[in-house]
Amino acid sequence: xxxxxxxxxxxxxxxxxxxxxxxxxxxxxxxxxxxxxxxxxxxxxxxxxxxxxxxxxxxxxxxxxxxxxxxxxxxxxxxxxxxxxxxxxxxxxxxxxxxxxxxxxxxxxxxxxxxxxxxxxxxxxxxxxxxxxxxxxxxxxxxxxxxxxxxxxxxxxxxxxxxxxxxxxxxxxxxxxxxxxxxxxxxxxxxxxxxxxxxxxxxxxxxxxxxxxxxxxxxxxxxxxxxxxxxxxxxxxxxxxxxxxxxxxxxxxxxxxxxxxxxxxxxxxxxxxxxxxxxxxxxxxxxxxxxxxxxxxxxxxxxxxxxxxxxxxxxxxxxxxxxxxxxxxxxxxxx
Amino acid sequence: xxxxxxxxxxxxxxxxxxxxxxxxxxxxxxxxxxxxxxxxxxxxxxxxxxxxxxxxxxxxxxxxxxxxxxxxxxxxxxxxxxxxxxxxxxxxxxxxxxxxxxxxxxxxxxxxxxxxxxxxxxxxxxxxxxxxxxxxxxxxxxxxxxxxxxxxxxxxxxxxxxxxxxxxxxx
Numbered sequence: 445x446x447x448x449x450x451x452x453x454x455x456x457x458x459x460x461x462x463x464x465x466x467x468x469x470x471x472x473x474x475x476x477x478x479x480x481x482x483x484x485x486x487x488x489x490x491x492x493x494x495x496x497x498x499x500x501x502x503x504x505x506x507x508x509x510x511x512x513x514x515x516x517x518x519x520x521x522x523x524x525x526x527x528x529x530x531x532x533x534x535x536x537x538x539x540x541x542x543x544x545x546x547x548x549x550x551x552x553x554x555x556x557x558x559x560x561x562x563x564x565x566x567x568x569x570x571x572x573x574x575x576x577x578x579x580x581x582x583x584x585x586x587x588x589x590x591x592x593x594x595x596x597x598x599x600x601x602x603x604x605x606x607x608x609x610x611x612x613x614x615x616x617x618x619x620x621x622x623x624x625x626x627x628x629x630x631x632x633x634x635x636x637x638x639x640x641x642x643x644x645x646x647x648x649x650x651x652x653x654x655x656x657x658x659x660x661x662x663x664x665x666x667x668x669x670x671x672x673x674x675x676x677x678x679x680x681x682x683x684x685x686x687x688x689x690x691x692x693x694x695x696x697x698x699x700x701x702x703x704x705x706x707x708x709x710x711x712x713x714x715x716x717x718x719x720x721x722x723x724x725x726x727x728x729x730x731x732x733x734x735x736x737x738x739x740x741x742x743x744x745x746x747x748x749x750x751x752x753x754x755x756x757x758x759x760x761x762x763x764x765x766x767x768x769x770x771x772x773x774x775x776x777x778x779x
Numbered sequence: 780x781x782x783x784x785x786x787x788x789x790x791x792x793x794x795x796x797x798x799x800x801x802x803x804x805x806x807x808x809x810x811x812x813x814x815x816x817x818x819x820x821x822x823x824x825x826x827x828x829x830x831x832x833x834x835x836x837x838x839x840x841x842x843x844x845x846x847x848x849x850x851x852x853x854x855x856x857x858x859x860x861x862x863x864x865x866x867x868x869x870x871x872x873x874x875x876x877x878x879x880x881x882x883x884x885x886x887x888x889x890x891x892x893x894x895x896x897x898x899x900x901x902x903x904x905x906x907x908x909x910x911x912x913x914x915x916x917x918x919x920x921x922x923x924x925x926x927x928x929x930x931x932x933x934x935x936x937x938x939x940x941x942x943x944x945x946x947x948x949x950x
Contacts, residue, residue: 445800447780447798447799447800448780448799448800449780449799450780450782450799450843450845450846472843472846474842475841475842475843475846476823476838476841479802479841479842479843480822480823480841483821483822484822492799492843494846496846520835520896520901523901523902523909524896524899524900524901524902528909529902529909529910530910533908533909533910536902536909537904537909540902540903540904540906540909541904543926544823544826544925544926544927545836545889545892545893545896545923545924545925545926546823546826546829546836546837546838546889546892546926547823547838547841547926549832549835549836549837549892550837550838550841550842679921679922679925680904680921680922680925681925681926
């Protein structure tokens, strides 16, 4: 690890300025990903701007409904927040399915969104990687890995975004509040992360000095049910092979509205609008959900050996809709 | 580049001047001689470095000492109360919850955190409905302790110990 200057930011504008004025500066929040990557020698900032003292650590119910989550709120606190558990259970479940208790106590909302891929070739400083060193090639293309993208990849990069939380937020139409050198703006989480294209070193649409200060969730639709399903190679403390976040409102026996995002299958959380369209207005029978998944995953291009990921994603959607429709049915019987 | 850091470690105020690159784990072990937290993977994957940082369990290998200036750090060494073992420590002994003992200080700190998180009503990934207040049964304990690896494979004893300590709490 190379030496670095440590700066404790006092306010968001000061933090942004401290990163903007230095060509090799990075924000530090929980540190669970950045410190790890610095130890691996794959990130090497010369100035670290600590943003944990910015008082961005509250969760507030917005006047018109919805939730404003400070970027510094720890993953553990967000998952345990009563309003999240009650109104956005898929977000609580997504957070709880990620990392371990110790890491969730450190990791923050903003840092979780901006965590880097866990592609083993990105994380190995000796291996060629277009994300880490543009132009060197993609080792994962001909390599062995369980976490290569099946959707939206390019010949330059097949990395996946590892965040469960971001997948749930993508399904919830969350917006990131971003402080940059020119002031504040909003970026939908769905549009925050990029596909790799020919610039795989850029994970997001943000500039280096852009600081996420909060994430806002719109109010949940009346009667919405939601769930998060994560398939992984061991029961706990593992990244997703594929996951799905679903929120749905059922009316009688049909899907009145739904929002769906897949995780672990692309360079960004994958909002599944084709699957949503295929389901709205229809009964969520297993056959209908499989058809909706197939519509979404028709453009999947799994590398050799990765075909299972597409099947897992489809199966996850079927499983979740089965659960949600079951709960909706129980609700009707209660009335 | 160096920085001055003040920590309260197991109830004692300690100061050190250290490189900004020093992790909290290395500050404790190499600079302050506090060797209860262990270095296993040094990447947050094994949990042997777990301490209670401002009262919450955390991997001390993934946070810089300089970023924790002023923090309260409790290690497994500082859990005993006036010579009497913490109930979690006693439960680990009573249930043969270790073999070589290397991961144990991290396991114990993590278990103390688990009990407090459960007491606060926090759900886990295996809680059927996140809105429920979970009971610490075996599945809940296994999920909540998944950030602590034991290469001796003493998991059966560890689960029993955490359960024993939790039931002791409930009495």
